[in-house]
Amino acid sequence: MPHNIAILGASGYTGAELVRIIATHPSFRIVALTGDRKAGQPMVSVFPHLRHLDLPDLVKIEQLDYSGIDLVFCALPHTTSQSVIPSIPKSVKVVDLSADFRLRDPEAYAKWYGKAHDAVDMQAEAVYGLTEFYRDDIRGSRFVAGTGCNAATGLYALLPLMQGGVIDLDDIVLDLKAATTGAGRSLKEHLLLSELYESVKGYSMGGKHRHLGEFDQELSKAAGREVRVQLTPHLLPAARGIVMSCYLKGDAEMVHKALQNAYMDEVFIEVLPFGEVPQMKDVRASNFCHIGVVGDRVSGRATVIAALDNLTKGSSGQAVQNANLMLGEEETAGLMLAPVYP
């Protein structure tokens, strides 16, 4: 029996990506789409590539009737989510794709997002949506908070290395290369093709990127001590994808082994043979994350490179993976789409 799905904030990129994935999902059925500024319009006028689908028109959130809805994907902007989600009936499961519920600690939230959280109770309730590490919690949960796409990429590379002395936890340098859809469909000058084409651009440098809050929370928890990484993000002339280059101190082969062991039973996380690294396009439009490890001529150094698609494994694919668990479906349902190459 199909599950009835609503998507709040369907007029953004993660909303469109949810629709794309659910279009061939065996047991999800989209019954409602909201998009405040586009309310009243058919989805095809916002995203003409979805023309072949029979989708409900966009409505305002307040027009939404939750009866019969099994699960809501909430793809609203940051801060909007925390005002909307508390009012969703408790009988409806929720997967949030915004940044609002990723941090457990109200003070950490206030520090990274510059304001007090409006729904502290729910902040405590939310399960962090990094499926491979929170699978059991997610299965029984009513409310899952999707991870930041950049955070997910780095955490897949680092979490298995937090224990056992594999790497020096006080010396982790991350060089992030991210495509433009990570910033959404917002009208900002630096996201114009004219500006970014034939360029690369650092941003949120020096420890200001908000996803650092997630790194701090998850790595410290996994390590059982405080861990603070150094993260330098760069914006790329590409629409989809993330590559995270992690510069670590430790034995490269042991790093590789730790990653292999951690992910040997995971369907979506592929650890490459030692010495090979993924390119960004190898995972495009898919729910896969590829991770490679190389050593260096400077002894005691390991470089881990992780790649995923920010819109799929980094947000909407992850969200469907979590929804599958929450609704009792196969975790991989609808998600085995192969990467699009070239």
Next chain:
Amino acid sequence: MPHNIAILGASGYTGAELVRIIATHPSFRIVALTGDRKAGQPMVSVFPHLRHLDLPDLVKIEQLDYSGIDLVFCALPHTTSQSVIPSIPKSVKVVDLSADFRLRDPEAYAKWYGKAHDAVDMQAEAVYGLTEFYRDDIRGSRFVAGTGCNAATGLYALLPLMQGGVIDLDDIVLDLKAATTGAGRSLKEHLLLSELYESVKGYSMGGKHRHLGEFDQELSKAAGREVRVQLTPHLLPAARGIVMSCYLKGDAEMVHKALQNAYMDEVFIEVLPFGEVPQMKDVRASNFCHIGVVGDRVSGRATVIAALDNLTKGSSGQAVQNANLMLGEEETAGLMLAPVYP
């Protein structure tokens, strides 16, 4: 019961695209892959994005055992196809993706390809693989010749206009904008990113593009008289996709109506509302073709713009669509993947 599939020439882009599509096809199973120069290698070393799949290693064509194989996709280079396909056992169905069997007339073949055909008998036997126009022939056929990707785009726009005096058949101007994968994975200077980035480049101009042979054959047949279009191809800085802008003389609304009528029952061909046109990315990595029609301030002019993905609807998706028919499956099986946007 699954159908056993072999792909000859799996190390090229259309080969990889076949694997991508079949990866989530409900009833096709890949049992053999050939790649002469890469024989002995696992597919993942040629296409790392297919790492999650359990695929047979690449072998040489002569190592292939056809017993148990139901259908072969032949993604070999032009002229290689015509030497290989005659030796495939008659019990095995064949979908060819090369240019070798698209033209029915040996003289036309010799004219456009600069050599005599080596398998004239099979040339006569092949069914032209433009599914929506040859569906019944394909269903009963053992051997289907896939269309040129550019030809398919133009033919979808033009074929429904060949009868009834909708347009002036002697004044058809086609401006083609094509991405680079249409030229395959071949090492040619003009296909380097350094050369094409931030550029657009005309090629095969003035009536020399080989797909004109297909236009001549199919349009003349549909019109019941000789039709010769003017085609100007341009290479774009993009990897996937084709946009064909067709400049026609005729009433734009009648043109739109003729296209709507022709495709109203087709799943994969979407005719947009009058006055709207598709962009290239609206159909990326999908089996859909979008067609739009606009009028002009110059009266009696209609512009038809058709867009499809050269690797999917233009070749490998089309090939699977035809294979579905040949093997008695649902025509849409495995092909309802939504376009990847953005």
Next chain:
Amino acid sequence: MPHNIAILGASGYTGAELVRIIATHPSFRIVALTGDRKAGQPMVSVFPHLRHLDLPDLVKIEQLDYSGIDLVFCALPHTTSQSVIPSIPKSVKVVDLSADFRLRDPEAYAKWYGKAHDAVDMQAEAVYGLTEFYRDDIRGSRFVAGTGCNAATGLYALLPLMQGGVIDLDDIVLDLKAATTGAGRSLKEHLLLSELYESVKGYSMGGKHRHLGEFDQELSKAAGREVRVQLTPHLLPAARGIVMSCYLKGDAEMVHKALQNAYMDEVFIEVLPFGEVPQMKDVRASNFCHIGVVGDRVSGRATVIAALDNLTKGSSGQAVQNANLMLGEEETAGLMLAPVYP
């Protein structure tokens, strides 16, 4: 003795391009830059690539002191220009880069721009800035209106063909491929890299593109009769450049000859050998326009392809070329910069 130059609206792309060109101009000196929303800022905070230059800070237009200024480049938005230019002292020469003064006829202006012109007198006074065709008028002029970048490209291809019966004046089809900087630095969704990357997009189709007003005016004047072209613009994933493919009826070699004759003494207009066509990148960041002609297998057809850089020959380079004439300098001064390839 250097000429003192002011640039109004220096915070846009054509403003930056003017600064780039003047940076190595032998006799122009920038003494003032305006940018209303950025007033008070140094130019480097708007355009960090100009860091090595010693430039005046941006000021508001009303802060500008015109004494000592020889010439003003007005790179303001459309409609702002017509309110500002009438107040510039008559002793100061003006080159306008906006669309405000390109059309001579107030009614034509109202038709294409949807409002009555606010400075009809000056509209009549302005010289159309297509240097190669208005050189003598420009030399003696105080006020020159730069052309549309797309109009310039098409007019270079077509103007020499308006006389002598070389082509059918009633059947001119133009397929325009334009990069994103033609739309300026404005925050519009379709100009985001996320949207346009890996795509091509038609816009202002069916006879709505405003540059048609210029085509109508200039072609009709040259032909001595009304000429109405059909123009279909497409937006490309590239930052700079225009390629105009012109589909004409006429003898291709005669078309080629007419173009060669027209431009044989022109420094900036290069007519390629018959049968060759330019690519967009061949003229990047330069003041050159390349034009090629091919015939077709359909007899009596000629395709002319013209390429130029919208920011250079299409606007700011053209503006400097005209300013050179107005100020008594060599027409080519500062403009012999070779194209940047690749």
Next chain:
Amino acid sequence: MPHNIAILGASGYTGAELVRIIATHPSFRIVALTGDRKAGQPMVSVFPHLRHLDLPDLVKIEQLDYSGIDLVFCALPHTTSQSVIPSIPKSVKVVDLSADFRLRDPEAYAKWYGKAHDAVDMQAEAVYGLTEFYRDDIRGSRFVAGTGCNAATGLYALLPLMQGGVIDLDDIVLDLKAATTGAGRSLKEHLLLSELYESVKGYSMGGKHRHLGEFDQELSKAAGREVRVQLTPHLLPAARGIVMSCYLKGDAEMVHKALQNAYMDEVFIEVLPFGEVPQMKDVRASNFCHIGVVGDRVSGRATVIAALDNLTKGSSGQAVQNANLMLGEEETAGLMLAPVYP
């Protein structure tokens, strides 16, 4: 009086870039161009963007008459240079752009390039062409070896930090982002637009990149002790440009001060205000190098980001800068071209 210039290997990208720069150089005159595989052709058939220039046709090296030639730019492939340069008459000055004479130590050469050097004497004689650090040697030299483009970028960021204990010399991590023209016009699969578009790709990882030989040589010499950096190169979907992100241990403000002091009198090296970083496009097609420094929330960490255009400041612009010195011209002659943005 103009200097007569020959370019050996003019059919590659650095050759074309030399021609572009010299086209507006006040005192250089190109009198000969060689290109073995293209000998007999006019330069315009290899590089149509140079159509407006009056250039000599390409000849074979052995056809070259050195009489009257003041300086040769040698833009030949690696290993070809070392066989050609010894035979150039001693009266002719030489700037080599290949990798052949960058390393002083024959053993280091053999280690990084996998073969013994064929011209060990000249290897010892060559001056390393990093102008800002070898200016006096270059001025009096007959033979200068241009640097690697990636090496130049990193060395500009690091050389001023080698003395005075500003940074930890044993912990230098470099993340390189490089555009495709750094690999020349060679036909390699990973350089195809189809492969790299919408991607990023690590290469020569783990300490295998040949420019490490230059880092070792120059940094160790400057530090007075052995220095070994960790370098991870990534190939970008862009044609021109390099961004080097350097992860250092040291006080960020002191790092910034050391760079400011080192370059305060340099025309082409711009150190940005503390906390700002350059983007790749800020220096495109120019001889400028922009360097920025940021601190980090992790104390004691500094990130230095340097950007230059691999074809200009990284090779051909640098070569002209050195030639200016060798021929007694202003060091900046012909090189003040402003960056092309956007």
